[in-house]
Amino acid sequence: MKILLTGKTGQVGYELERSLQGLGEIIAVDRTQMDLSNLDQIRNVIRTVKPDLIVNPAAYTAVDKAESEPELAMLINGIAPGVIAEEAKKIGAGIIHYSTDYVFDGGKRGAQGEFVPYTEEDVPNPINVYGKTKLAGEQAIIASGCPHLILRTSWVYSTYGKNFLLTMLRLGNERDELKIVDDQWGSPTWSGWIADTTAQLIKEKLVSSDAAGDRAERFAAINGIYNFVNSGYVTWCGFARGIFANAALDGRLLKKSAPIVYSISTLDYPVPAERPLNSELSTQKLQMILNVPVSSWSESLQECLARESAFNK
């Protein structure tokens, strides 16, 4: 199987380039080789490579900046995935694409007013530009008729790149006190888990000779949208405290005592883009249909930090 991987320099793409090894021929490209804002280049690359599967973690992910660059964000997140999927369809390839909890408005509640996790059946209603562009990308892929897996993940962190974990470690090494929002709930998800789990499902559901039918039939059996997150729910403040509880045990991550993490509300942290308060995604469909193991956010955090310590030795 020939796999075209986009965005190999991103948090998820970097891990995917490693996790996908062994599944076939991996052609990993970066922005210079396949710029998602250049639709002709996208078409040319796919027509030249002729992959069996396209894995697309490349995206415009700067949530606040997207508010002032809506056209560029829409081109990369909303239009390019549709062009990729149209080209894939023409050559009989499938697409695995990543989307986000930010397609929802965060207002889902139960009878007692408590937050209830979103399922794949819930109707998206994004409240910021990034979320609107990611939803447009999902819709364009579905409209193309190309075999697809749309994996909605959330709160992605990694040992490198731009993410909340590394921001906390940096700030924690500089300051004695941090103020972190404590009323947005979701699932922090490690890019290493995303990549390993993606590779596992490709292997078990699309490549393995145990799976019934030819590749198109195998894809058709699992086609659709899946929530794709580590399990358990926490606020950003709770996540920050979890990070420092682990990092405090490791002098390579934190060179001083852990900062005091104060709980604040979203209203106390003004930013250009509104964020959903409820970002909880249910992993029930992921576990039932794709049958992959889902680590808890705290297990994955420990695994990630252990790897980071190994990097710094």
Ligand SMILES: NC(=O)C1=CN([C@@H]2O[C@H](COP(=O)(O)OP(=O)(O)OC[C@H]3O[C@@H](n4cnc5c(N)ncnc54)[C@H](OP(=O)(O)O)[C@@H]3O)[C@@H](O)[C@H]2O)C=CC1
């Ligand atoms: N980060 C998060 O918290 C979450 C991410 N997601 C989704 O998961 C996926 C992976 O995200 P993540 O790995 O964290 O993102 P990153 O921001 O870490 O990486 C984004 C990747 O996309 C590439 N890229 C950006 N613009 C273009 C362009 N015009 N043409 C080609 N490539 C481009 C970047 O290249 P370069 O290095 O050159 O900039 C980089 O390789 C995305 O679809 C994202 O929307 C979903 C939920 C949460």
Ligand SMILES: Cc1cn([C@H]2C[C@H](O)[C@@H](COP(=O)(O)OP(=O)(O)O[C@H]3O[C@@H](C)C(=O)[C@@H](O)[C@H]3O)O2)c(=O)[nH]c1=O
């Ligand atoms: C640095 C900092 C952040 N925060 C808050 C702001 C915000 O609500 C929360 C997280 O900040 P971030 O800027 O990392 O969040 P954000 O960039 O919105 O993260 C999102 O990225 C996109 C790509 C997604 O798809 C989402 O799933 C989600 O991961 O923490 C504080 O309260 N105090 C602080 O000191």
Ligand SMILES: [Mg+2]
């Ligand atoms: Mg961010």
